[in-house]
């Protein structure tokens with residue numbers, strides 16, 4: 001196993017600088033007759049979304065025709081996120097209004113699933129909209145292996161992860177859920193994937209032909225589910241990872257990350273259930289007690305924190321109408 005992982009790590013790990021020649025990427029895209037979509041999930045990201053859009057649009061769409069489409073998939077933001085994106089000239093969707101006949105769930109995964117429906121590209125890339133140090137490499141880095149190597153179906157970004165402590169930024173220490181939840185579980189149950197440096201990274205992409213066959217978790221379990229499902233369906237050699245150098249984002253408070261971990265654990269359990277044909281998730285408690293400490297007193301606040309899965313897009317008739325190629 002260790003040899004297999006080392007081999008994959010050596011062969012399928014790249015650096016974004018290897019793909020910095022944008023003209024070459026455009027030529028590869030045109031030669032293969034591919035189209036590329038970038039979808040940006042956002043929930044109340046007015047501080048960063050404008051910079052993210054203008055940076056990638058200018059470098060990868062206006063200056064060279066690498067991206068055919070950039071869309072914002074908003075989760076009903078209550079700040080100026082949608083207004084900023086509209087002013088920058090990109091189509092804006094509210095995920096709750098897309099495929100409304102299927103209902104609207106809360107969460108980032110729901111936004112990604114619905115973005116697969118609205119976008120047109122043969123390749124789709126997602127990047128988070130809370131990136132503070134945005135650079136075009138966050139997108140072209142992901143595209144590099146997909147354009148160069150036909151066997152690659154799915155590409156994850158990785159990076160060094162500083163963390164903010166008050167006003168200070170520390171060079172390392174970010175990625176708390178990654179290190180304390182995701183990577184230990186991957187090592188335990190999916191050791192083949194143990195060489196993936198940032199399994200939860202929000203910067204990734206893949207081929208529509210692969211993604212449309214995979215279920216999507218609706219919440220923060222989406223990255224975990226996709227990574228495991230790409231591995232189970234297409235094998236380790238279909239996955240690549242790319243060094244995007246460093247990523248600074250808005251660090252969520254510990255309680256929000258505890259909730260995120262709870263969702264990610266449910267995603268792991270769901271995938272293990274499918275592998276071992278064991279029903280576990282129905283049996284387990286899906287509420288969390290959050291601990292409050294105010295004026296010297298502790299109290300408990302209970303909340304449902306439930307991860308749910310959407311079926312592969314290919315099973316949605318409206319998707320097939322919009323993307324008839326998926327039928328073949």
Ligand SMILES: O=c1ccn([C@@H]2O[C@H](COP(=O)(O)OP(=O)(O)O[C@H]3O[C@H](CO)[C@@H](O)[C@H](O)[C@H]3O)[C@@H](O)[C@H]2O)c(=O)[nH]1
Pocket residue numbers: 041042043044045073074075106107108111127128129130200201202203220221222223224249250252260
């Ligand atoms: O309901 C939501 C929640 C979040 N987001 C957006 O999703 C991105 C990532 O969300 P964030 O809350 O910043 O997640 P992180 O704390 O950064 O969590 C990491 O781990 C998550 C779980 O794998 C991934 O989804 C993230 O991309 C990854 O950066 C941001 O652009 C958000 O605006 C939505 O679009 N809808």
Ligand SMILES: O=C(O)[C@H](O)COP(=O)(O)O
Pocket residue numbers: 161162163173174175176177178179200201250251252257
């Ligand atoms: O990827 C993660 O582990 C979460 O986004 C938390 O990241 P942070 O610890 O850098 O805030």
